[in-house]
Amino acid sequence: MEILWVLMALVMLGFVLGPILMRRRAGIQQVAPGDPDAADPANYGFLRQEELDIRMPGPDEDLLEVLDLVQRSQDYRAASQLLAGTEMDGELRWQRVQAFAGAASLELQQRPGGVAESPGGQWLRVWRAENPKDAGGAAVHAEFLVQQAWRTSTPGTDEFRIIMEEAREACGDAALLSPGDPIPYIIELSVGRGLAYSQAEFEKLWLKILDRAPSHMGAHLAALHYWCEKWHGSREMAYAFAEAAAARAPQGSLLAAMPLFAVFEHLPEVNLVRAFYQSEVVTKAVHGALYAVHAARSDDPMLAHVRHLLVFFLVRGERWAEAMNQLVHVDGHVGALPWTLTPDPAADYAVYRALAVAGYEANGGSPATLPH
Numbered sequence: 001m002e003i004l005w006v007l008m009a010l011v012m013l014g015f016v017l018g019p020i021l022m023r024r025r026a027g028i029q030q031v032a033p034g035d036p037d038a039a040d041p042a043n044y045g046f047l048r049q050e051e052l053d054i055r056m057p058g059p060d061e062d063l064l065e066v067l068d069l070v071q072r073s074q075d076y077r078a079a080s081q082l083l084a085g086t087e088m089d090g091e092l093r094w095q096r097v098q099a100f101a102g103a104a105s106l107e108l109q110q111r112p113g114g115v116a117e118s119p120g121g122q123w124l125r126v127w128r129a130e131n132p133k134d135a136g137g138a139a140v141h142a143e144f145l146v147q148q149a150w151r152t153s154t155p156g157t158d159e160f161r162i163i164m165e166e167a168r169e170a171c172g173d174a175a176l177l178s179p180g181d182p183i184p185y186i187i188e189l190s191v192g193r194g195l196a197y198s199q200a201e202f203e204k205l206w207l208k209i210l211d212r213a214p215s216h217m218g219a220h221l222a223a224l225h226y227w228c229e230k231w232h233g234s235r236e237m238a239y240a241f242a243e244a245a246a247a248r249a250p251q252g253s254l255l256a257a258m259p260l261f262a263v264f265e266h267l268p269e270v271n272l273v274r275a276f277y278q279s280e281v282v283t284k285a286v287h288g289a290l291y292a293v294h295a296a297r298s299d300d301p302m303l304a305h306v307r308h309l310l311v312f313f314l315v316r317g318e319r320w321a322e323a324m325n326q327l328v329h330v331d332g333h334v335g336a337l338p339w340t341l342t343p344d345p346a347a348d349y350a351v352y353r354a355l356a357v358a359g360y361e362a363n364g365g366s367p368a369t370l371p372h
Helices: 002-012 061-073 077-084 091-110 122-130 135-152 158-177 183-194 199-212 217-227 235-247 254-265 280-295 303-316 320-330 345-362
Strands: 020-024 027-031
Touching: 061 077, 061 091, 077 091, 077 122, 077 135, 091 122, 091 135, 091 183, 091 217, 122 135, 135 158, 135 183, 158 183, 183 199, 183 217, 199 217, 217 235, 217 254, 235 254, 254 280, 254 303, 280 303, 303 320, 303 345, 320 345
Parallel strands: none
Antiparallel strands: 020 027
16 A cells, blocks of 8 residues: 555656556556546546636635636726625635735736736726725735735745735735724734744734634634744644634634644655554544534535645545545635645645545445445
8 A cells, every 4th residue: 555655755746647546456556547447536526637626625606706707807896896795704705805816916927017018917906096995905905915925035035025014014004994804914914924923923913813703714724824833833832723723613613623734734744654644643633623524514615625634634544435525525626725735736636536536446435335
């Protein structure tokens, strides 16, 4: 079985996944593409790799329709209306602010502008100019600046600091326009990480979020980065933050899955040891996340985020049937951790999906035995 993880490591390093995995009595083995014995994800109703949507972790048809309209027409008004009609302190509005900011940032990257054409994301500039009191537009602009800083410059450089300082000012402007809104402060969490806020300063910012949206999963995930070893905390501090969030999670909250995200943030660069993914710390975090998924509302906007991370850990731990149970809920959208950390999220997700299908069938599973 260890050969699977060697294969997967090679794929992660950039090799094309050519072989299809199959079920044999001796275990999972490679066969040629198209072999009649090959395990085929399509048999389970899973989409082809090229059909996977990398923009979001799960479906949001209203957002997709508005994004398409805004980018085709370069008219911001539909975006403004959608945000105005979205619950202020909910997860969905935060995801939509991120999506609009990301779309503008990617447009600018693809069309930086010049003599012959206007720059991409012009609709966001017009939005801010024509409607400067629009709290939604102010939040999208602040998040746009944050994404631009991380996307186009290196932390610690003058360029990065200048953009982040501008983003911090934009967060303040957005907060003034909507005093009860947690989103400007959630955006500033990333600013605080980039500008290396002191722990006291960061905790002061965090209290403003807890006052407005104490169970906001997206805010907790953003804050977790700051406390990680690779930024301004440590493994112990990140675990303590995540476990405290899980302990105070109200019934049905996905905050119970926070320890799994803390474990993920502190994975070794390369780890092919199967025993690690079956260790007590990982198993405990996985069980917490499975409990959270089971107890959560089916329409919780953060549910897909947790399911995607569970797929990663369940496949690594060779818990094939449980991985398949998560895949049937998320397949089609792959804009979530851990896939978004790679150059080709759809390809990375497809590798894990193929391994899950092969492992499931190697243990007697089939499309007929998989509950939907």
